[in-house]
Amino acid sequence: MTQPEYKAWERQVRAVGGCENPVYLRGRTVTRDAVSGEVLALFSSASMPWGRLMVPCGNRRSARCEPCSRVYAADAFHRIRAGMVGGKGVSAQVVGHPMVWLTLTAPSFGPVHTTRADGFGNALPCRPRRGGPQCEHDVSMSCAARHGFDDPVLGTPLCADCFDYAGAVLWNAHAGRLWHRFTDDLRRVTLPGISGLTKKEFAASVRVSFAKVAEYQRRGLVHFHGVVRLDGPDGPGTMPPGWATAAMLDSGIRSSAQRVKVVSADGVVGEQELGWGAQVDVQPVFASESNDGLAAARVAGYIAKYATKGAEIVGVVDRPVTCRKCEGTGAGGACPRCEGSGLGVVIAELPVPAHARTLIATAWRLGGLAEYAGLRLRPWAHQCGFGGNFSTASRLYSITRGAQKAERVAWQKERAAKDSEDAAMMLPPNAITDREWEFAGSGWSGVEADVAAGIREQNAFNREMAAEARTEQAWYGTDGGEA
Ligand SMILES: [Zn+2]
Ligand SMILES: [Zn+2]
Numbered sequence: 001m002t003q004p005e006y007k008a009w010e011r012q013v014r015a016v017g018g019c020e021n022p023v024y025l026r027g028r029t030v031t032r033d034a035v036s037g038e039v040l041a042l043f044s045s046a047s048m049p050w051g052r053l054m055v056p057c058g059n060r061r062s063a064r065c066e067p068c069s070r071v072y073a074a075d076a077f078h079r080i081r082a083g084m085v086g087g088k089g090v091s092a093q094v095v096g097h098p099m100v101w102l103t104l105t106a107p108s109f110g111p112v113h114t115t116r117a118d119g120f121g122n123a124l125p126c127r128p129r130r131g132g133p134q135c136e137h138d139v140s141m142s143c144a145a146r147h148g149f150d151d152p153v154l155g156t157p158l159c160a161d162c163f164d165y166a167g168a169v170l171w172n173a174h175a176g177r178l179w180h181r182f183t184d185d186l187r188r189v190t191l192p193g194i195s196g197l198t199k200k201e202f203a204a205s206v207r208v209s210f211a212k213v214a215e216y217q218r219r220g221l222v223h224f225h226g227v228v229r230l231d232g233p234d235g236p237g238t239m240p241p242g243w244a245t246a247a248m249l250d251s252g253i254r255s256s257a258q259r260v261k262v263v264s265a266d267g268v269v270g271e272q273e274l275g276w277g278a279q280v281d282v283q284p285v286f287a288s289e290s291n292d293g294l295a296a297a298r299v300a301g302y303i304a305k306y307a308t309k310g311a312e313i314v315g316v317v318d319r320p321v322t323c324r325k326c327e328g329t330g331a332g333g334a335c336p337r338c339e340g341s342g343l344g345v346v347i348a349e350l351p352v353p354a355h356a357r358t359l360i361a362t363a364w365r366l367g368g369l370a371e372y373a374g375l376r377l378r379p380w381a382h383q384c385g386f387g388g389n390f391s392t393a394s395r396l397y398s399i400t401r402g403a404q405k406a407e408r409v410a411w412q413k414e415r416a417a418k419d420s421e422d423a424a425m426m427l428p429p430n431a432i433t434d435r436e437w438e439f440a441g442s443g444w445s446g447v448e449a450d451v452a453a454g455i456r457e458q459n460a461f462n463r464e465m466a467a468e469a470r471t472e473q474a475w476y477g478t479d480g481g482e483a
């Protein structure tokens with residue numbers, strides 16, 4: 001801290017929000033006049049502490065980097081919210097469009113320990129069964145325990161031998177495809193059917209937009225939450241016809257969820273017909289809180305929260321279990337690092353619960369079979385077979401992630417330009433910009449990590465104070481007129 005560069009270094013740490021695994025770059029960006037070669041602008045890491053530019057890791061997962069996941073969540077929140085109430089280039093007209101919040105789950109692959117509550121929030125017995133029935137492995141199929149929310153037994157099977165691990169892994173591996181088929185069916189079959197129009201007539205008067213996010217259940221299966229919105233023929237700026245309602249969406253979603261199936265390749269476990277579970281939840285969404293539906297901000301908050309999560313609730317490892325040298329192939333038995341196994345770890349020795357380990361091991365085993373080669377089960381074994389995108393949206397739903405990034409970069413540039421003396425200087429049209437940057441490491445040393453953690457803590461404290469102030473304002477009103 002007594003080094004002359006400390007202050008500048010600390011500013012860098014603040015600028016990346018105390019990122020848990022920053023990346024360092026060395027190099028420069030030079031802008032020259034194409035004719036005279038005169039240097040018009042120079043941005044170089046040479047003047048920075050230890051000659052390095054520090055950039056945030058940008059990881060979306062809160063388990064990997066809390067501050068970067070926060071930025072990701074904020075982006076997701078605004079993107080989803082804009083799709084419901086407008087803003088960010090989305091017409092404010094969308095507010096009146098029929099919209100629902102939907103949850104599609106996986107079917108059962110065997111009974112698991114679960115927690116339910118009565119109307120007063122008291123935990124109910126897990127699986128009370130009269131007469132104490134047993135499965136073919138002599139394991140009781142009844143559980144009278146009232147599991148707390150942090151009970152590690154939650155989501156694990158009553159009998160591991162009865163649980164269909166292959167089915168669960170294959171379901172995860174097909175979940176993205178199933179979602180795709182569901183949206184297709186809703187657009188082209190069920191909604192036109194309900195409205196009494198042909199596919200073509202329906203498409204000419206209504207656009208259906210989606211935004212979805214994947215969430216893991218403790219039992220190791222993904223499920224999806226999403227927003228479905230009906231627009232007029234030209235998207236968010238046009239009103240859909242009066243007959244296109246949230247009630248119509250509701251019944252269309254339920255029937256598509258029941259109809260669509262994906263069939264897995266025929267293999268050791270046979271062709272499996274994979275569909276959604278019976279639990280389908282659909283709720284209308286409104287601009288603000290109401291008795292008959294959810295508020296847009298609440299829905300956006302849910303999606304933002306889920307978007308920063310991986311499979312951690314299942315208790316699995318958060319990195320691929322494949323060998324890093326051969327990427328899981330074993331290089332035909334010749335990989336020196338894994339001795340041809342393709343594995344980067346010993347699955348039996350992973351410090352994870354038995355259920356999570358069996359899911360990983362099953363994905364690994366099936367991933368080695370030719371019939372499932374297209375599913376890439378081995379690279380996704382640590383996610384129990386699911387390798388799809390955690391959050392996606394259809395093109396017309398809202399502003400895209402790319403546009404959002406471009407907006408942030410433009411804003412940062414503008415701010416940087418304001419700070420700089422060159423702000424007023426216009427670059428001539430024949431200016432040429434050269435960028436030469438190279439990777440110069442990542443992460444923190446022990447002491448640096450402590451300082452970064454301190455900055456994260458301080459930021460969290462500031463956020464808490466700001467939230468408290470906002471709550472107070474909401475209760476007592478504002479007096480200064482400041483928002
Ligand atoms: Zn980060
Ligand atoms: Zn139980």
Ligand SMILES: [Zn+2]
Binds near residue numbers: 136138139161
């Ligand atoms: Zn059993």
Ligand SMILES: [Zn+2]
Binds near residue numbers: 324328329331338339
């Ligand atoms: Zn290898």
